[in-house]
Amino acid sequence: MVAGSQTGPQADTPGALVEDIEAEGEIEVMSQRQLIWRRFRRHRLAMAATVVVALFYLIVIFSDFLATNDPEDIEAARQYTPPQWLRLFDGWKPDLHVCKLVGKRDEFLRKVYEADCDQKVDVQIFAKGYEYSLFGLKLDRHLFGVNDPEVTAEDAIFILGTDVQGRDLYSRLMRGTRLSLLIGLTGIFISLVVGTSLGAVSGFYGGFVDNLIQRSIEIIRSIPTVPLYLGLAAAFPADWSVERRFFAITIVVSLFAWTELARVVRGRYLAMRQEDFVTAAITAGASQRRIIFRHMLPSFYSHIIAASTLNLAFMVISETTLSFLGLGLLPPAISYGTLLFTAQNIQTVALAPWLLIPGIFVVVLVLSLNFMGDGIRDAADPYGS
C-alpha cells in the first residue's frame, strides 16, 4: 500500500475514513494493474501469443474481406485441387501471382486441373469479388484475388486448394475462423456469468452453500466431457436451423467451462477477505456491495481474464471435436470442426492432405491462447496460489 501515512489527522469522521480507504484501495489496484502489465510484457512468449490471438480476431472481423472466393461456390469438376501457393516474386522481381491451373480431360473424359507454372495468374490487390457487408457497408473488394472470380474459369485461384465439392478451402477457413471463435466468445460469456456468480456466492456465503457448489464442481469435473457432449448434442433434432444449433452447441461447450472460473473466483475471494484493505473497508463501514465491486473484483480481473483465455482454448477444441464427429455444427455451417469433418477418414487425408490445414489453425490458436493465458496468470500471481 502506497498512501498509508497521509490519512491520519483529518480522518475524524467515519465518512472521511471511508473515503480515504477507498482512495487507498484505488491506488493499490492501479499500481497492481501496472505491475501485472509490466510482468506480462516481460513474458516474450505470452506477448507473441497475444499478437497471434489478435490476428485471429482480425480474421473474425474481416473474414469476407480476406476471402478470395465465395465460400459457398460449388464446382464438382474442381474437387480436390491442390493448393496453389501464393508466390511473391517472379525470379527476383516482386510480382504477386500463382501458377495457372490448366484444365484437361482425363481418360474418363472428366475435366481435371493441373498446375502449370509456365503460365501465371496475376493476383490483384483489392480485387473485386463477391458482395458482403462489413460494419453495415455493402462492399465487394477483397484484400487480394482475381477480379470477378469464376470457379470454372481457368484464372481462378485456390491458394489452399479445394474440398470434395470444389469449394475454396482458404475462403472457407476465413469464414470458419469466424464461427469457431464466435462460439468460443459466446461460450465464454455464458461461463463468465455462471462461473463468477457461483464462485462469488460460494466464497461469500461459505458454509453449506459453498460445500454444495464445491462438491458439484468436483462431480462435474470427474465426468468425461466428450460422451456427455455427444449425448446432449445427439438429442438436438437434426432439422434445427443453423442458428439454433449454434446456440445449443455453445451452451453445451460452456457447460463445463464455468467450473474453473468459479473455483478461481472463490479462491481469490477467500484470499481477499483476509487482506488488509478489505478488512479496513469493512471496519470503516463500507457496504457489502461496495466492498465487492469497488475493492475485491478489480483485484482479480486478471485472474478471470487468464481463466477465460484458457477456457476459450478448451471451447474451440470442444466445438471442433463435436463437429468433427458430426454431432456439433452441421454443414452448411462453416467452422473449424465442419471443415475437418471433410477430412474424416485416412484415405481422404492421404488423397488431399491440405484438408488438414484447418487443423493447423486450431493448433496455433489453441496454443496461443494457452501461452497467453499462462502469461496473464503468471503475471497476476507470480508466486502461484
Next chain:
Amino acid sequence: MSEKPAGLDAEPVISVRDLETHFFTDEGIVRAVDGVNFDVHPGTTMGIVGESGCGKSITAKSILQIVEAPGRIVNGEINYRRGSGETVNLLNYESGSGNMRAIRGGDISMIFQEPMTSFSGLHTFGNQIDEALRLHTNLAKQERFDLAVDWLARVGIPNPVQRMHEYPFRFSGGQLQRAMIAMAMCTNPRVLIADEPTTALDVTTQAQILDLLQRMQEENDMAILFITHDLGVISEIADEVTVMYLGKVVESGPVFSFFDEPKHPYSRALQTSIPSMFTSSRERLPSISGSIPHPQNRPSGCAFHPRCQSFMEGTCDVGEPELVSVNEEQEVSCFLYEER
C-alpha cells in the same frame, strides 16, 4: 563468557579467507558474500551476527559447498584442519566429489533454521537419521538403529524407539529441532554449523536447545559456528563474534570485548537495538534507522555509510575500509580506525 576457553589459542579448525559467493541472476550479480574472513577454533563457539539478508546463511552453505544455483563460490579459501593435523582447502574439492561428501555430515554437520520444513514429511525420522549413519560410519543396521536411539535419548526426546518409526509431522517444533541436532551429532562431527537453530522456537524451548548445544559441545569437544541475528543468544553461547553487513565482515573479536567496547558504529547500533526487560511489549524496538539496501544496489564506499551515525563525507562514501586490527583481539573495518 567469563573465562577465555583454552581452544581460542589453538590452531583454528576452520579458517575462512576472502570468501566470495555471488548469485548470477537474470537481473544481475548479487554479491551475497563479498570477501569474508574468520576463524573457528576447536571446542569454542564462533557467533556470526547481522541483519536479515547480510549473507550469514550463504557463508555457512559455502563452507559445505551446498549453495544453490544460481549461486557460486567465486573466490577464497576454506581451510579445514583435520583431526590428524593436516590442513586442506575445501574449495579444492569438487562440490559433488567423494571427499567433499565425506566432510558434509561427517566432519562438519549443519542444522537449520526451520525444523518443520527441514525434514522430509514422507519419510520416517528413523529413515532420515539412518542415512547419515550409513554414509559416515561402517556400522551394521542394528548398531546404527541403536546409536540413533541413543542420540535421540541424549537430546531429550522421550520414547526414542517409537519415535524412530514416526513421521516428522508427529513431532513438535522443539522436538524436531532436537531431532535435527541428534541427526547432525550422531556422526561425531568436529564442527557443527548451526544456522539460526532457535529462531523458530518459543523462548523456553530456545533456552533448552542452547543448553543442549553447549552440553554437546563440552561432551564432544566440538567447534560450533553459530549464526543468529539475536544478540541475546550470542551473549549466551558464543566465545567470539563476527559481525556481517551486506556480505562483508565489519567487526570481529572475542564476545566480551564486543559487548564491552563495540568498535564499529554498526555494532554499536545493533547493541542499542536489543530489547531490555523494561521496554513494554507494545513499544517499538529502537531499530537502526534506515533500511538494509538490497545487495544489488550496494552503496558506494563503506556500504553502511547511509545509515551511519559517524558518517564522514568525502571518506566513507568514497573508499572502502579494510578489515584491520585495532588491538590484539579486535578487528574492525571502519575509517574511524584506519587513519591511526
Next chain:
Amino acid sequence: MLAFFVRRVIYAIIAMWAVSVISFVIINLPAGDFVTTYIATQLATGNLILEDEAESLREFYGLNDPVYVQYAKWMTRILQGQLGFSFEFEAPVRTVLGMNLLNTVLLGAGAVLFIWTVAIPIGIYSAVKQYSPGDYIATFFGFLGLGIPDFLIALVMAWVIFDTTGFLATDLYSAGYRTAPWSLAKIWDLAKHLVLPVVILGTAGTATLVRITRANLLDELKKPYVTTARAKGLTEWQIIMKYPVRYALNPVISLTAYILPFIISGSVVLSYVLDLPTIGRDFLRALTAQDIYLSGAVILFSGWLTIIGTFGSDLLLAWVDPRIRLEED
C-alpha cells in the same frame, strides 16, 4: 485413514448417482420416446409394427410411468446387469458392449501406464536439467501435445503411418483373431494393435503430466529438506531420487484422477477415427441412431469408469502419503 476412506467412498457413491441421473436425463432428452423412433426406422426398412405391438413395447419399458419411476426401474435393471436392448444392433446392450468394455479399459489403462512411464522420467529430467536443450525440447513437445485435439493427433499419426508404410492403423485385432478364443498369440496380436492407439491417447496427458511433474519438482528442489539432505553428504542423484521425486509423485497421482476423464473422452474420439472396437465406437453409432439404451449405458459406464479410477488414485495417494494415511480420525 478410516475417515478419509469413508469420505472417499461416500463421495464416489454420490458421484456415481449423479452420473446416473445425468445419463438418464440425456437418454430422455430427444423429442418423442424411442419406441416412436424405433417404429419410424423399422418403417423405413419396410418392417411394419402394429400400434398394439408398440403399446406393449412402451408398457414393457415402462414409458407410461412417471419419470422418477422410469429412472428407478432403469437403475434397478442396470444394477442387476440388465442393460436393456439395443435396437440398432438388435442385440442386448450387454452383448454389444461386453468385449468392447474390456477393450476400452485396456486402452485407458494402457494410456495411463504410458503417460506415467513417459511423463515422469521426462518431467524429472526437465526439472533437474532446467534450461538445457533437452528441457526445451520436452517443453516444446509438451505444449504441442496440449494444443492438438486428440482426433487430430490420431488422424495425423495414422495418416503419416499409412502414407509411409501403407499400413492402415485401425482395429485392435487382426482378422483371424477377432472371434478366436483367448490365447498367447491373440494377446500378442492385441498388444501390437494397442501400441498406436495408446500412444495417441496418451500424448495429451503426457504433455500435461510432464509440465506438472517438472513444475512440482522445481518447487520441491528449493525446499529446505533438500538442503538438509545435501548437508548430510548424499550425492545429488540420491537426493533427487529419494526426496523431491517422492514429493513430486503425489500430485502426479492425484493428477491421474484429473486426466482420466480426458482419457475416456479421448478414447471415444480415437475409436471413431481409427475404428477401434471400444464402447466409444458403439456409442457414436448408437447416438446417430438414437439408440437410447446403448448410448445411456455408454455415458453411464464412461462416467463410472472415471469415478472408480479416481477413487483408485485417491487410495493410491493415501497409501504413498503418510500425512493422509496416518491422519487422525
